[in-house]
Amino acid sequence: MTTIDNDELLSIRAAELYYDENKTQDEVGAILKLTRWKVGRLLASAKDKGFIRIEIVHPRARRLTLERTLTERFGLADAIVVPTAGTNGSDDLRARAAQGAADYLASLRPVPRTLGISWGRTLHDVSDHLADGWATGVNVVQINGGVSVNQRAGTAASTAFEIARKASGQATLLPSPAILERLETKQSIESDRTVAGVLSMAANASAYLYSAGVAGADSALVESGYLTSADVDELVRRGAVGDVVGRYIDAAGMIVDPSLDERTVGLGLDALRQASTSIAVIAGDGKHAVARAVVTSGLCTVLVTDEGTALDLLNPEFSA
Amino acid sequence: MTTIDNDELLSIRAAELYYDENKTQDEVGAILKLTRWKVGRLLASAKDKGFIRIEIVHPRARRLTLERTLTERFGLADAIVVPTAGTNGSDDLRARAAQGAADYLASLRPVPRTLGISWGRTLHDVSDHLADGWATGVNVVQINGGVSVNQRAGTAASTAFEIARKASGQATLLPSPAILERLETKQSIESDRTVAGVLSMAANASAYLYSAGVAGADSALVESGYLTSADVDELVRRGAVGDVVGRYIDAAGMIVDPSLDERTVGLGLDALRQASTSIAVIAGDGKHAVARAVVTSGLCTVLVTDEGTALDLLNPEFSA
DNA sequence: GCCACTCTTGCTCATATGAGCAGAAAGCCC
DNA sequence: GGGCTTTCTGCTCATATGAGCAAGAGTGGC
Numbered sequence: 017m018t019t020i021d022n023d024e025l026l027s028i029r030a031a032e033l034y035y036d037e038n039k040t041q042d043e044v045g046a047i048l049k050l051t052r053w054k055v056g057r058l059l060a061s062a063k064d065k066g067f068i069r070i071e072i073v074h075p076r077a078r079r080l081t082l083e084r085t086l087t088e089r090f091g092l093a094d095a096i097v098v099p100t101a102g103t104n105g106s107d108d109l110r111a112r113a114a115q116g117a118a119d120y121l122a123s124l125r126p127v128p129r130t131l132g133i134s135w136g137r138t139l140h141d142v143s144d145h146l147a148d149g150w151a152t153g154v155n156v157v158q159i160n161g162g163v164s165v166n167q168r169a170g171t172a173a174s175t176a177f178e179i180a181r182k183a184s185g186q187a188t189l190l191p192s193p194a195i196l197e198r199l200e201t202k203q204s205i206e207s208d209r210t211v212a213g214v215l216s217m218a219a220n221a222s223a224y225l226y227s228a229g230v231a232g233a234d235s236a237l238v239e240s241g242y243l244t245s246a247d248v249d250e251l252v253r254r255g256a257v258g259d260v261v262g263r264y265i266d267a268a269g270m271i272v273d274p275s276l277d278e279r280t281v282g283l284g285l286d287a288l289r290q291a292s293t294s295i296a297v298i299a300g301d302g303k304h305a306v307a308r309a310v311v312t313s314g315l316c317t318v319l320v321t322d323e324g325t326a327l328d329l330l331n332p333e334f335s336a
Numbered sequence: 337m338t339t340i341d342n343d344e345l346l347s348i349r350a351a352e353l354y355y356d357e358n359k360t361q362d363e364v365g366a367i368l369k370l371t372r373w374k375v376g377r378l379l380a381s382a383k384d385k386g387f388i389r390i391e392i393v394h395p396r397a398r399r400l401t402l403e404r405t406l407t408e409r410f411g412l413a414d415a416i417v418v419p420t421a422g423t424n425g426s427d428d429l430r431a432r433a434a435q436g437a438a439d440y441l442a443s444l445r446p447v448p449r450t451l452g453i454s455w456g457r458t459l460h461d462v463s464d465h466l467a468d469g470w471a472t473g474v475n476v477v478q479i480n481g482g483v484s485v486n487q488r489a490g491t492a493a494s495t496a497f498e499i500a501r502k503a504s505g506q507a508t509l510l511p512s513p514a515i516l517e518r519l520e521t522k523q524s525i526e527s528d529r530t531v532a533g534v535l536s537m538a539a540n541a542s543a544y545l546y547s548a549g550v551a552g553a554d555s556a557l558v559e560s561g562y563l564t565s566a567d568v569d570e571l572v573r574r575g576a577v578g579d580v581v582g583r584y585i586d587a588a589g590m591i592v593d594p595s596l597d598e599r600t601v602g603l604g605l606d607a608l609r610q611a612s613t614s615i616a617v618i619a620g621d622g623k624h625a626v627a628r629a630v631v632t633s634g635l636c637t638v639l640v641t642d643e644g645t646a647l648d649l650l651n652p653e654f655s656a
Numbered sequence: 657g658c659c660a661c662t663c664t665t666g667c668t669c670a671t672a673t674g675a676g677c678a679g680a681a682a683g684c685c686c
Numbered sequence: 687g688g689g690c691t692t693t694c695t696g697c698t699c700a701t702a703t704g705a706g707c708a709a710g711a712g713t714g715g716c
Binding site: 040041042052053056060 | 671672673674
Binding site: 074 | 344351356357386387391396398
């Protein structure tokens with residue numbers, strides 16, 4: 017038979033009486049024929065041997081310890097980690113992270129005058145979870161192109177409008193495709209007064225909020241028709257792990273295909289890296305690699321993610 | 337967006353700081369700008385809304401609340417419920433229950449002078465988990481037949497010897513097949529002096545310890561060759577849910593096939609029902625139905641089981 | 657607007673708990 | 687066995703927490 021230290025067993029019995037039956041340490045002592053100090057010590061030992069697990073089960077709970085470790089390890093200004101426990105599939109998880117991002121955004125001080133945002137499912141979820149009046153007078157500007165190619169892009173516009181409306185601010189769309197076929201077209205559209213104005217507004221935003229996509233056939237850029245899935249396969253072959261504001265990066269956070277990148281309209285990644293507040297919302301099991309690339313290459317100052325992704329980031333596989 | 341009461345959210349934030357970051361309620365109050373009394377109240381509300389889950393993770397932990405409910409609901413003398421959390425498959429679960437039964441047996445007062453036992457995988461596990469010297473001078477007697485048909489029955493003997501050895505007592509085997517083909521053979525073997533002696537010893541045991549089998553092709557009685565799987569199928573068709581000391585019972589705890597039962601050697605079920613201490617060890621997802629039959633028909637005074645079975649027993653499906 | 661009612665808040669006070677310490681017990685080396 | 691260190695035990699005392707209460711803040715009826 018398995019031999020277990022007798023004190024260990026006692027500490028379990030004590031924990032059962034103390035936590036499950038809410039008896040006082042004194043009462044537990046009486047039952048187990050121990051002094052109440054001994055009981056206190058047994059409980060303490062059970063705790064630090066990890067036999068007592070206290071979990072906060074709530075969709076809006078957070079994992080503060082993980083958050084602290086993340087900020088320290090990657091030099092972030094802040095991290096928000098939502099728990100995985102009790103989620104039903106990735107939609108649920110994304111919704112939790114979106115809620116976390118919404119809460120964070122609402123608590124951000126100073127309140128940003130202008131908020132630059134990307135678009136996509138995650139951003140749409142964030143707009144959805146923001147409360148009416150989350151702030152007042154925040155203007156929202158799109159930082160990458162994608163209007164009116166199809167419905168998906170339509171939600172891009174509505175995301176911006178929604179976030180702005182709920183903060184009684186103005187939304188400014190970037191009236192341009194995400195990626196153009198020819199460099200010249202891209203250059204001329206960028207020099208158009210309207211587009212240039214939006215881009216400069218985007219460049220001067222006080223904070224950024226964006227998500228990241230996985231490099232794969234279900235990528236938003238493929239669904240929106242800017243790239244074919246063969247294009248994405250090729251990018252993956254060249255090391256792409258995902259896209260950030262329409263730009264494909266590799267594990268080191270470097271642009272995978274510069275010629276493609278030059279034809280992509282919107283804020284450059286360096287602008288995100290230099291921003292004082294740039295919030296990345298990246299959650300889901302499939303996004304571990306992009307999340308790592310974003311965080312390690314300094315693309316964000318604040319990361320909003322889920323427990324699983326956070327644990328993966330802290331996994332010692334890449335540590336010093 | 338989902339509307340959640342603001343106090344609820346605050347109580348979650350408070351719980352994170354209090355439980356995960358072990359701050360004092362005062363410190364939490366300072367952070368959330370609340371008085372320490374408000375924090376106390378928020379924590380209390382989080383607790384009773386069930387947002388705080390405290391779990392004791394240890395193979396030898398027990399579920400005292402379930403145990404109490406079981407004893408009350410079914411009028412048992414005692415119940416032992418081992419947790420399911422963290423088990424790897426049914427072997428692990430059975431091992432935990434066996435450990436629980438061993439612990440219970442060792443703590444039983446008064447110490448039984450004679451212990452009647454059945455045999456099978458579960459009982460073997462119990463013998464394995466008993467500590468050397470779990471008691472002194474306990475004699476063990478088999479209460480149902482099954483010696484020397486094959487190895488499985490061989491372990492039947494060793495189970496008895498092991499339990500007795502560890503308590504410095506004698507083991508007495510029941511030298512008879514479990515089931516005989518003809519009633520006359522059964523009657524004559526029972527009247528044999530040796531067998532009759534063992535049976536009377538069994539009938540006078542101060543406590544009984546047995547398990548129950550599921551009525552199915554993998555039943556121990558089939559594996560041991562006493563029944564064919566067709567026999568068992570027929571028993572199932574007639575309402576059998578499982579067997580106890582070699583006797584098949586239905587959901588009401590009644591003998592399914594009296595003519596078969598008359599050819600079965602060993603203690604009758606009524607003897608178990610009248611015993612002052614009869615401990616049933618029944619664990620595993622497949623055994624919910626037998627467990628219910630055993631408990632509701634008063635076959636045991638003490639039930640050792642797992643969380644899943646306990647919850648099934650308390651499931652209001654059969655309640656008043 | 658005013659009263660009766662309930663719900664919430666901040667308190668006092670009793671109790672439960674953890675830190676720290678001195679003596680007891682148990683190993684351990686010789 | 688004697689002296690040594692190390693661990694364990696039961697204590698005192700300071701602190702953290704929960705129960706209970708009275709005053710305050712809302713709320714609805716009229």
